Amino acid sequence: MNDSPPAAVVLDVWCELQCPDCFSALTDLDLLRERYGDRLDVRLRHFPLDKHRHAFAAAQAAEEAAAQGRGWAYAAAVLARTGELGERGEELLVEAAAGLGLDAEEIDTALVDGRHILAVDADHAEGRAIGVTGTPTYGIGGRLLDASSSQAGVRERIEEIADGLLAG
Numbered sequence: 001m002n003d004s005p006p007a008a009v010v011l012d013v014w015c016e017l018q019c020p021d022c023f024s025a026l027t028d029l030d031l032l033r034e035r036y037g038d039r040l041d042v043r044l045r046h047f048p049l050d051k052h053r054h055a056f057a058a059a060q061a062a063e064e065a066a067a068q069g070r071g072w073a074y075a076a077a078v079l080a081r082t083g084e085l086g087e088r089g090e091e092l093l094v095e096a097a098a099g100l101g102l103d104a105e106e107i108d109t110a111l112v113d114g115r116h117i118l119a120v121d122a123d124h125a126e127g128r129a130i131g132v133t134g135t136p137t138y139g140i141g142g143r144l145l146d147a148s149s150s151q152a153g154v155r156e157r158i159e160e161i162a163d164g165l166l167a168g
Contacts, residue, residue, distance in 0.1 A: 008038060008039050008040060008041040009036075009040050009141065009162045009166060010041045010139075010140070011032070011040055011043065011138060011139070011140045011158065011162070012043050012138065012140070013029065013043065013136060013137075013138055014045045014046075014047040014123075014127050014132045014135055014136060014137040014138070014139065015044055015046065015047065015075065015136050016046070016055045016059075017048075017055060017058035017059060017062060017075060017079055017082075017085070018049075018052035018053075018054055018055040018086060019052065019055075019079075019135045019136070021136060021151070022079055022135050022136045023079035023080060023082055025147060025151055026079060028151060028155040028158075029042060031155060032155060032158060032159070032162075035159070036162060036166075039162075039166060040162060042072075044066070044071055044075055045126070045127060045139075046059035046062070046119075046120045046123040047124055047132055047135050048120065048124065049134070049135065053086070053089070054085050054089045054093075056120065057089065057090055058085060059120040059123075060110060060111055060114070060116040060117060061074070061078070061093040061094075061096075061107050061110065061111060062074055062075050062078070063110070063116035063119050063120060064097075064107050064110035064111075064115075064116060065097060065102055065107065068102050068103060070100055070102055074097065077096045077099060078092070078093065078096050090111055093107060093111065094108045094111075130144060132146075133146070134148025134149070135148055136151075138158060140158055140161050140165075141162075141164070141165050143161060145157055145158065
């Protein structure tokens with residue numbers, strides 16, 4: 001008899017921090033976290049799009065924020081200001097870090113020294129390899145759910161897949 005809890009289900013969220021649709025997805029992600037707790041491992045995966053000039057820098061800054069223990073909080077803070085990011089760029093990225101109590105100077109240094117470029121490039125390459133074309137896109141249980149044109153029904157589909165994986 002196995003009394004151990006089921007392993008966490010991984011939900012990869014292919015996101016771009018200058019994407020207003022990714023900001024809209026945060027509500028669903030919060031509901032999923034609330035429902036599943038630590039049974040759902042929600043992972044931020046970077047998929048910066050060429051059409052957004054500051055997306056690559058934002059992804060690098062988010063990696064540094066994650067290294068400081070606040071990756072998702074930082075991503076949410078930047079996503080809440082996507083329009084402003086388009087206008088202010090790296091200045092906003094550093095300001096958002098300071099607003100969360102992160103080491104903003106270290107975020108700035110990480111943008112200069114490029115320490116997270118390989119991690120962002122690896123996420124982007126993996127996303128392309130599995131068929132990600134826009135953001136947000138979710139990966140769960142070997143399935144890819146593209147929500148780049150509409151978030152409608154996506155959370156319910158994720159729940160259906162997660163429930164099946166957790167029951168199995």
